[in-house]
Amino acid sequence: MLTLCAASLARAQAAPGPTPVPRPGPAVAWDEVASGVWRATVGVPDGVSLLDSVAAPPRHDALRRLPQAAFPLRREEIHAEETDGKVALRIPLAPGEELYGLGLEFRSVRQRGTVKQLHVDHYGGTDNGRTHAPVPFYVSSAGYGVLVDAARYVTVYAGTAVRKDSEHPPPVKDRNTDPTWTSMPLADAVEILVPARGATVYLFAGPTALDAVRRYNLYSGGGVLPPKWGLGFMQRVRTSSTADDVLREVDEFDARGYPLDVIGLEPGWQSAAYPGTFVWDSTRFPDPAGFMRVMTGRGVRVNLWINPYVAPRAPIFDALRPLSGSHTVWTGIVPDFTLPETRRIVLDLFRREHLRLGVSGYKIDEVDGYDRWLWPDHATFPSGLSGEQMRQLYGLTLQRATAAMFRERGVRTWGLVRASNAGAAPLPFVIYDDYYSHPDFITALANSGFIGVLWTPEVRSSKSGEEWLRRMQSVCFSPLAMLNAWADGTKPWSFPEVADQVREVMRLRIRLLPYLYTAFARYHFDGTPPVRAMALVDGFRVVDSAVTTAPNAGGDPYATATRRDVKDQFMVGDDLLVAPMFAGQRSRTVILPAGRWYDFHTGAYAGAGEIITATPGLDRIPLYVRDGAIVPLLAGAPTRVPAAGERIDLEARHYGDAPGRFDLYDDDGVSFDYERGAFSWTPLVVDRDRKGRLRGSVRRPSSDKPFGYRDVRFIMMPTH
């Protein structure tokens, strides 16, 4: 291949003459590296990759538990070519295959027919590949996944490029006369351009699309199991807050009965920010240790905002300067976290100043973009990585380094980050941003499950009580229920007209802990994403409502047909369908998958494999439960998630008429002892007795297994 390139280059420099167009490169050679996972190396890959940046070993046992699978495509149809100093890959596509993934997109779920350059950035309003987690992984409806493991700006032509020599060329039509002419002729391949001299590619078998996602997550190290408190409620305070302000805020939450598990301190906790020092400000936090002791006594954890751009006045600035990149960001140096020495210097300070006091996590801000703020692509770093490479893996590197710090101490952390990439499933971070479109935030939630990341549609401010409540309802069904009041100082009760309803949904969030925590356990043990798009649900079919408009100069001159893209509803766990409402809506359609579904709030039958209309009223978010499902909730109205060792009553709600079983997961909720077997799976079972009545039973674990529940009360939700 190198010979071919030199010849091409020589031609471009000499007198041009016609030469035959090269074939799309030789077929790629694959090795099975785990059960149902194959890897190929093309050319000479970079010395560092995305998966390398996380370096979590694949969970082979779990992979072996998935159905045995053959190589999912035809090897002879997958090609790679080295051209112009880059690698071009070609992976076949059949008609009717739909593609998902390719980054945390906000405006579309279906990705076939798109072109994206996958580039870490703050999402900018267009699904063009510029986003916080531009993961070069896609999964096909045909039941396989593809990952290009390269820390580069990879361009994916997801079924757009058509080769002249294609064996399945689309039909040629005359646009002048043929009303079936299309501006998107059917392409028979995904083509991928990696701007590097080589790349590592992975293929994940199914048989279903969800299985392919599971294999990708398990190969990445398995999904993260958060600390239980991470699934509670997080309030990020106004950035100018002092310690006393924060304590008063905690008091107010408790006095008003609003759930609160974590307080997030924003930039003002530092003695300077943008660029930062990483040390407490002595005016706003004169006694950090004392402050932290009070917070711990209140049962509220503390999460610290940081960005990695270091100020000259920071204590570690001098030590970091030679370990940082050629360019500054907001006048701060950019530490090269791929170097062990960098990590040692930074984490020593973090342990001493933060962890030792009991800080439980970080919010890693602004490691995504925009281009005008971050370092340029040609920036250089002491490790030898280019600005482009560093851009693609910086978020992963920071997540890994800070998470390791907590693991050393045997405690789980939970935090936020604004950039991530392939391999992130085991990392205890949730992505967030400033984009703030509620509908698009929900689309991102749906998409997160394809690519092994977690996303929160955080709430900050609203124009109306209705909007406020609707956003709070949505965020309470996401991986991180959070109000980010860094700028506005908002509280959950800031809109009095909906203050009660906000508290109600926040309390419902806390009560759902057993269900949510079990879903995350499935993420860890089986690779099943806790939040997932409808496309990954068995029996979910949408009628292709292809809408073709006549070409018109004003709107769409190319008469692009549009197809329904289901992006405004998603699953949490296996059994709960969430269909958020947006401000201004009184009703919405909900697409129910095959099988019978029931209203979570009332138990009433809602429909089966059909499109229904929901008119829930302001106070409720439309939620639907699968027939026979059992949803375990904490009893009562707790305002904190259960602490380690705390035992609490459980309410197990059964929906529908079918029998069911829910394997409830539990462990101590804070440590890594679950990795050594300290966990339980407890079947909650509903079946019919001899008289045909529904009855529930619990098969409690042995006493050496952690199980934080006392009474288990079954409620058979009435179906009408």
Next chain:
Amino acid sequence: MLTLCAASLARAQAAPGPTPVPRPGPAVAWDEVASGVWRATVGVPDGVSLLDSVAAPPRHDALRRLPQAAFPLRREEIHAEETDGKVALRIPLAPGEELYGLGLEFRSVRQRGTVKQLHVDHYGGTDNGRTHAPVPFYVSSAGYGVLVDAARYVTVYAGTAVRKDSEHPPPVKDRNTDPTWTSMPLADAVEILVPARGATVYLFAGPTALDAVRRYNLYSGGGVLPPKWGLGFMQRVRTSSTADDVLREVDEFDARGYPLDVIGLEPGWQSAAYPGTFVWDSTRFPDPAGFMRVMTGRGVRVNLWINPYVAPRAPIFDALRPLSGSHTVWTGIVPDFTLPETRRIVLDLFRREHLRLGVSGYKIDEVDGYDRWLWPDHATFPSGLSGEQMRQLYGLTLQRATAAMFRERGVRTWGLVRASNAGAAPLPFVIYDDYYSHPDFITALANSGFIGVLWTPEVRSSKSGEEWLRRMQSVCFSPLAMLNAWADGTKPWSFPEVADQVREVMRLRIRLLPYLYTAFARYHFDGTPPVRAMALVDGFRVVDSAVTTAPNAGGDPYATATRRDVKDQFMVGDDLLVAPMFAGQRSRTVILPAGRWYDFHTGAYAGAGEIITATPGLDRIPLYVRDGAIVPLLAGAPTRVPAAGERIDLEARHYGDAPGRFDLYDDDGVSFDYERGAFSWTPLVVDRDRKGRLRGSVRRPSSDKPFGYRDVRFIMMPTH
């Protein structure tokens, strides 16, 4: 530099360890290649460049007429570095310098503080470098220009990236407490990344910014001189039109007294399109030669729509197949026009089928994007060029090839194209697109003058008569006054309530031919852009209204300061200021440069070096004329521009109180004889007689020089 790269690469692949960050590369070595133009070569440039694709020799005589100038920057401050297989350039910037250019942008004129990856594409709504003419040229308010001549996706950090070792580091501020904190610390350089192993860079001296633009245009070969008929009115007909339909349309234009110089035939003239055949459709145009004869007899020229994607049923398909790229576009093959054989095959057919019949030009469509339609970046072409390279220069190549065909015959052409790039000034094409935002179309007009391209804010359709008229008013003050009715079949009179006003402004356009044609002559002879932004006008100053908002979570969390960007008014020629009105506006502000300015329509004094408010009424577009300026117009109300050899009366309007002089250019308007001296510059002079009264005089050229005007009548416009 190659040694450094290998070492870096080795480090990235080996155990990482800290190393000192390299300096920003050695200073670049410059050669003066023309008067006030320096060139440097960094690394090993590609075998083909943008200027190569036009290959018009620089106009050295004209360059020497510009003020002699020294190297405009400090050589030791310009650096180049080869890193990661690419070239990074660094060019110093002083505080207060503003930057212009960097492509045909639609939403901003001032470019300092932006990051763009210059990438030929259909403009998509964001000024991110994706546009029809993503020219890697910028001009500084300090009076110099920089061109990176590379057919690559060049990324420009226009004063955003800050080096850690900068000699002029911006101040470090604490965002927690300092209200002057900025999200855009002042950068002291433009940094440019060329994704190739080398690049050729040019520096153009001033002393003014306009002089730098002149040098760039003259080095490109000088600006194009259109045929006179190109500055008339073009009507593009509904794509389904037959020959009879077109002839009826011409009849109707003439019967109604609307100007018409060119008819544009849209895809329907071909026997098939998308992909195309390039031959006449036998049903809609059964007798092309006869049709063309009638059109010629009517004095109306014909321009043919094409895109270059060739259908299997095209007569030249078989010959072109081996001369085309690896991928198809809309199922058509993509001919490699950089190959002489390709041009021979295609142009032989064009000569035979089109030119021989009298066709006068082409509209070259869809050579820009979008990504999902065009060939992918990794496409290969028989010349050896990559898909990326071909994307960047395809428009230039097509323009050059088709223009050469007309030049062979000694006749000028005028056409349209949707992609262009550096070096385009001598090419007889005007850019257009589907974006259709009227205000943004005006911004593009302003920007076109920085980068050596021409742009038309074509009119297609409107929601109201007001909008229709406003758009028609704008387009009549652009390089190509055109109605594109390909889809809607609109006519200038389609909105009866404004039909008269539309005709009036179209007639004004025709009457302005002497003024416009002279402005284009300046483009050719002096490199002065005929349409230019206010930033290029002497004495144009805008108060920096820096607006800083408090950070807020909803709108702009980073409190980006905004500065006034004057993008809604522009100059045509040296003396005419155009300030378009948009639908819904009754008034608008107009910023008048230093000196006294007068209302074009009435002659009334308007203001001097100030911001005024214009309330022109629906019937007029605000137009202002410099004090002492003389604007020559054709007398009467012609509906065609003067034909070669036609002599017509001239009306010379003098504005203001100052004496003035206008050197009126003329030639035969159709041939290239002007290149051999067959042209005239005729001074029109207004001064005061001994009694202080204004009087006009004409110094007619000798009879061997072309001069198409009979009577010259001076009108001294009343100033109040």
